Amino acid sequence: MIILNALGILFWMILIPFCIGFLPIRIIPTGLRKPIFIYITGFIITLAALELTGIPTELIFVYNAYRKFVIVFGAVLILLAVFGVISLRAFLTASSQKLNCTSVKSLLRPEKTSLKSQISSMSLESKIYMLISLLLIASQIVMLFLVYSRDADDSFYNAQATSAQVFGTMYRIDAGTGYTTNLDYRHCFALFPMYQAFISSASGVHLLIVAHKIVPIVLIPITYYLLYNFGSVLFPKKQEAAWLFVILINVFKLFGGISHYTAETFFLLRTWQGKSFAGNFILPGIIFIFLYMKNKSDGTVENNAKSKSVNKFELLALAFLVLAAGSASSIAVLISVGLVGLLSLIFLVINRDWKAFFREIATIIPGILYMLLYLICTVVG
Amino acid sequence: MAESFSECLKALKNFTGLKLLLGITLISWIYLFIKEKRKAVRAVLVFLPLVVMLIFLCPFSKTLFDALGQEGDIYYRFLWMIPFGIITSFGIVRFAGNSRVKRIIALLVSSLIIIFSGSLVYSNAAFFKSQNLYGIPKETIDIVDYIKSVDDHERMTILPSSDIIASVRQYDANMMMPYGRDFFDAPYGYVNAVFDAYENPQREMKPIVFGNLVEATRNADVEYIVMHIAVLNDGKFEEAGLELLANIDDHLIFRDPVISEKVADYVMHD
Numbered sequence: 300m301i302i303l304n305a306l307g308i309l310f311w312m313i314l315i316p317f318c319i320g321f322l323p324i325r326i327i328p329t330g331l332r333k334p335i336f337i338y339i340t341g342f343i344i345t346l347a348a349l350e351l352t353g354i355p356t357e358l359i360f361v362y363n364a365y366r367k368f369v370i371v372f373g374a375v376l377i378l379l380a381v382f383g384v385i386s387l388r389a390f391l392t393a394s395s396q397k398l399n400c401t402s403v404k405s406l407l408r409p410e411k412t413s414l415k416s417q418i419s420s421m422s423l424e425s426k427i428y429m430l431i432s433l434l435l436i437a438s439q440i441v442m443l444f445l446v447y448s449r450d451a452d453d454s455f456y457n458a459q460a461t462s463a464q465v466f467g468t469m470y471r472i473d474a475g476t477g478y479t480t481n482l483d484y485r486h487c488f489a490l491f492p493m494y495q496a497f498i499s500s501a502s503g504v505h506l507l508i509v510a511h512k513i514v515p516i517v518l519i520p521i522t523y524y525l526l527y528n529f530g531s532v533l534f535p536k537k538q539e540a541a542w543l544f545v546i547l548i549n550v551f552k553l554f555g556g557i558s559h560y561t562a563e564t565f566f567l568l569r570t571w572q573g574k575s576f577a578g579n580f581i582l583p584g585i586i587f588i589f590l591y592m593k594n595k596s597d598g599t600v601e602n603n604a605k606s607k608s609v610n611k612f613e614l615l616a617l618a619f620l621v622l623a624a625g626s627a628s629s630i631a632v633l634i635s636v637g638l639v640g641l642l643s644l645i646f647l648v649i650n651r652d653w654k655a656f657f658r659e660i661a662t663i664i665p666g667i668l669y670m671l672l673y674l675i676c677t678v679v680g
Numbered sequence: 681m682a683e684s685f686s687e688c689l690k691a692l693k694n695f696t697g698l699k700l701l702l703g704i705t706l707i708s709w710i711y712l713f714i715k716e717k718r719k720a721v722r723a724v725l726v727f728l729p730l731v732v733m734l735i736f737l738c739p740f741s742k743t744l745f746d747a748l749g750q751e752g753d754i755y756y757r758f759l760w761m762i763p764f765g766i767i768t769s770f771g772i773v774r775f776a777g778n779s780r781v782k783r784i785i786a787l788l789v790s791s792l793i794i795i796f797s798g799s800l801v802y803s804n805a806a807f808f809k810s811q812n813l814y815g816i817p818k819e820t821i822d823i824v825d826y827i828k829s830v831d832d833h834e835r836m837t838i839l840p841s842s843d844i845i846a847s848v849r850q851y852d853a854n855m856m857m858p859y860g861r862d863f864f865d866a867p868y869g870y871v872n873a874v875f876d877a878y879e880n881p882q883r884e885m886k887p888i889v890f891g892n893l894v895e896a897t898r899n900a901d902v903e904y905i906v907m908h909i910a911v912l913n914d915g916k917f918e919e920a921g922l923e924l925l926a927n928i929d930d931h932l933i934f935r936d937p938v939i940s941e942k943v944a945d946y947v948m949h950d
Contacts, residue, residue: 424780424783428787442802444810444813445809445810446802446807446808446809446810447807447808447810447811447815447816448804448806448807448808448815449806449808449817449846449847450806451846451861451862451865453846453847453850454845454846454847454849454850454860454861454862455862457850458849458850458853458860461849461850461851461852461853462849462853464853465852465853465854466853472853473860474849474860475849475857475859475860475861475862475863476856476857476858476859476860477835477849477853477854477855477856477857478856505814506850507813507814507815507816507850507851508813508814508815510815511813511814511815512813512815526765526766529766529770533721533770533774534773537778539780539783540773540774540776540783543773543776543783543786543787544769544770544773546787546791547768547769547772547773547787547790547791547794548765548766548769550791550794550795551701551764551765551768551769551794551798552765552801553800553801553802554701554794554795554798554799554800554801555701555764555765555798555799555801556798556799556800556801556802556803556804557696557697557699557701557702557798557799558694558695558696558697558699560694560695560756560757560759561695561697561764562760562764563765563801564801564804566801567801567802568801568804568806568807574757577760578757578760582760582761582763583763583766586724586728586763586766589720589723589724590720590721590724593719593720593723593724594718594720594721630754630757631757633748634757634758634760634761637758637761638761641728641731641732641735641761642723642724642728645723645727645728645731646720646723649719649723649727650719
């Protein structure tokens, strides 16, 4: 049984998002075509799909909305994963390659050298910094099993998820008491708890193990991977500096618990909550996309073959990040939209590129629609 | 307007926790402001934080945010747009430059400064030693599992003690409760007869009056009452009609036979 549970988790949380990540393979910049980045791309698309399937389901169906959601969301994910593999195959065929392990491996290795040879070509200093960074990240994962946190919000989010599993409805049960209530418009758009409920239902693992252990095991490494990418862009061709940056970021995250309000406190105290994911991944993700996109057009990133061209992947990534923020909370969408707007304006002032500005601003449209729907529902509902 | 500005300052003060950690970020930011020349990097790590901070401290922003009717004081989350950790780390590593010795010194000195000016997240009082994979108190699991073992109904209404109330429905949503954990944060004026009979005496360090409690729990169809042994006092639960089932992890589990009968009748006629 445990083996089946583990396979279920690996299938829905790792394999499916990984396959979905190949959907935009044609437009992913060569430098970003790496396994973890493909996975992150798929994970963000998964969260966007969560919003696009979950919100209509819970608004339309009063009874059994969760049960319908599990079927619809599961089917959509499988469909997206299949299209992801088709997209990968078409991409490989276009370059006269067949879809097999060797061709995928070579595609996901933009440096054209194996991981082993990449590591052996690193300086001793880089290797030591990398080892310290990985140990620090591993220690945060180990801590998930040594301590647990009692957070008041869990009694709402996790109980909403278990209530959905037990009663089959979505956000129509009072999380505190278990009695039925009107659709909770304030929270029902933030479907991150329902994603965890889905993983739990699909794998047969208790929701609390999914939320408190499995989801953080995924979120902590991908957050640091994003931060490592910041280091790579900020210190091009300087591996020592990039890894030193990751160590310091680790120390900052570990000792950033200066108040209850910092993103760092949320990161380790309630990793599994949508608001923590928004503060520690979505918002830095938006900043990274802008940095990567604009640094590229400055010609300072290695892969600048497409510089000054339309950054299709980066723009799509912004739109999907804003939509994925909706799974965290309505305020996360507001902040994400604000962040994209501010960065677009700052770069407009710097570069005077109106075309780029309009393209970037267009990426907030999904967020604006989300907020409009939220406002209509909360006012009317 | 002045009031809104002072609220913004207060939110910022609370955010910093009056620790020096964000002072290091400020020093790093000033260094980047002077030294960093790449346009894109300046935009995201120098101009963005400046603009966000100015907007955050603008009283009009706070007024507008309040008008949106967001619950609770979550205005501070706008500060998450500033990548504090990235600015701090980037400034330090950039300052260390290309010299290996400088990098090693920077790593040691800056790590120590961050450690001493910050606060280890794991030192937060909300952390407890892990007792199971579920990430909730062991007592919750033992108590809920026990109640389910003595009752063959799918759902039951229980009144948990305050130490486990937050985690009962996270573990098993089949457990119905007369009030949730949120009731402990509810503004004055919220009324719940069971809460008044069970929690108010504990808050006022008075003994629980079982007669009052059972009267309230019967009206709410509560079948099981979970009470920490420390708050039992000299309560005469038998006179009130309760049946003591067990002591699980220093929590007494009472059953109300009147409600059990009512539930059995209901299930039979359903």
